[in-house]
Amino acid sequence: MLYIRNLIYWLVLVIITPPMFLLILPAALIPKGANRVGRAWALILMWLLKNVIGLKYRVIGRENIPTQPSIICSKHQSGWETLALQEVFPLHVYVAKKELFKLPFFGWGLKIAKTIGIDRKNTAQANRQLIEQGLARKKEGFWIAIFPEGTRLPPGQRGRYKLGAARMAKMFKMDLVPVALNSGEFWPRNAFLKYPGEVTMVIGKPVAYDSGTADNMMSECENWIESQQRQIEGTGPFAAHRTNN
Template sequence: MLRFSFHEAMLIVRSLLFNVAFYANLVLWLVLLFPGLLVPPRVFMQGVKLWGRSSLWLLRVIVGTKIEIRGREKIPPGGALVAAKHQSFHETFTLVTILDDPTYILKRELMWIPLFGWYLWKAGCVPVDRKAGSLALVQMTARAKEEARHGRQIIIFPEGTRRPPGAPPAYKYGVAHLYQNLGFPCIPVALNTGLYWPRRQFIRRPGTVVIEVLDPIPPGLPREDFFKEVQERIEEASDRLLAEGQGNSASFPPRRPRPPCQKPDRICSPVLPKGRASRRGIHLRARSHGSPSRPACDGDDKSLRKTPKPKPGQASGNLDDSPGRSYI
């Protein structure tokens, strides 16, 4: 019992020290990169990569968290779409260090942050206005296509937000829309970073983070086939890496079993208890199924099947308006 308490105390101390050092390092690089606003974007990205490598060094020295990159040789030269699993903040700066000339698809609000937003603009990141509906997809695709034609790798997190390790997949069709319109190969990326850098926690755990680059998916597949293929590849590899990481350490919390989906052709999402459910969407699904413990599938609730009409001036972008689909 005493040994376990000492281990936990050291974990907290190291995590606290790392967080202080990490954000101090971030502020330092925000200052150092300011003159980079006057240089070409490719030169500016070299400075961003130095910040990413310095953050990985701090993580290794203070916490004892190492990084292993697998399949780096599978990254094709030139433009590509990179579809990565998203479990923590770790991969947002680590992916920059392993790609030649990367940029991100991100929500527009990040561009409004003083100084930091200027750097995102300088890096050529592609902002997405989630409130603009189909028009946002049209604008996102045009910007992403322009960057990919210059030989850049477009990084997108298909689930749109960080997901805890082992959580049911919640992929959005934006990645399939981009794949269909860009005409470049897609590089799936699996990882287990959430074990060592949990989302919404200050704890950082020691061990070896594994980021695995999977076989590229060539362009030209039908959108539905691609969407199924990229999800299966990323989820199967991420589950394997998750089991590998948990097997190497007994300090991780037990893995939560993934509930089966009643409709395998749709994306499965969990239903929360009524007390934690939203007023619409999840709450309605729970009532319609009669049990909050049963997983619901997108599109089950009839009240959510109505597709809103586009506002005046909104472009359709040649999208599939099938019910139950979320693009961004």
């Protein structure tokens, strides 16, 4: 049954993505219109994950979400959070590698929805793109979501937290909102199969943009996220302690 449920998920994904992309085109003429269509696409997939796959989730700390646009600074373990953050947080744009824009329909939609595309092979260029595009998105009233480790990492692993999020926070006067999650224990990286269970997402209190240097802000964000990771990890079929056995 797990294979059949996953096949249904992927079939629906393939079927709905082209027409949703076509909806994005006229919606892009309206401020934030393309992003609202993109969110609708994500919510459809979240419904499938819950009701077809059986992959549910709970949120701890929802009351910590600020009322003003901020920068979401999230752990990244799977594709799940790219969908779930859109259901939990106000309308936002992601920071992503620009290579994704080449993907048919999905990537084209990302570009039209004003995703901040960066060149990860060129650090100096990536920093300029973050600042220039990020400032434009802020002026348009968007939140910004970034994965500070830069890529998806398996449960139990910790990458180097880059300073881009904190630098944007200080320059744009937007607080950082740290997010911990254990999605990779149910949806492994690059895996066809997703597994039933309950993902835990924990949202921390915002780190104020004027609370210290960019290094201090990112250090605070990193320490909080990783401390939460230790508390919520170990429940799914692909938890680190299980995959290591």
